[in-house]
Amino acid sequence: MIVKDIKNIIRTSKEIHAKDGQWCSRRMLLKDDKMGFSFHETIIKANTKTHIHYKNHLEAVYCVGGNGKIEDLKTGTIHDVYDGIMYALNNNDEHYLYGGSVDMRLICVFNPPLTGLENHDENGVYPLIN
Template identity: 80%
Template structure:
């Protein structure tokens, strides 16, 4: 059984990752090394920010539990509001912009394949697929 306290076990450790530009903080609660077959993160998107993301190697489901923002599908140009209770899934490796709204947005994220914890977005918004 895995029991994790985000305040005691994640924040301030190497499992808390920050965007270079300060747009987000990812708190990686379950990683590949935990053996669950998926990764589970809490991500805070800062208000008023814009992040380009294109997970070519991962599928992601995201559930908003606080705050607000928007997601823009770059293929279709369609923008969706995100707020407490909204889930979106990047089931087609959808390239998108994620916008922080008027307040920080708190997201619960699941990745498949699981993250190792060492991933950072590259210049194209992609997380590399790390096998080890």
């Protein structure tokens, strides 16, 4: 059994910050935990815009606080994100994620699992690290 407290993740090497400060990702389960997925709490800062395109990973996201929007760059469709909304990037969907009027708190699952070292490159991609 694995039990972790978010308080023991914050301000450690398992809390990764966006290079431009738009988000922080608190990585609770990683590849080394051998669960077949990784599990994160991500805080999207209010009034920010992040370009994301996970070419190497699928992601499911559940909002548990705050608000924002997600824009599908293929279709131009914009969806509101708020407490209770889930979205899944099942087609490696390129998108913009917008922070709303307050910070947004998201629970995220990645497949394949992240190692913990990943950060977005200039194209919004997490590299595939073996």
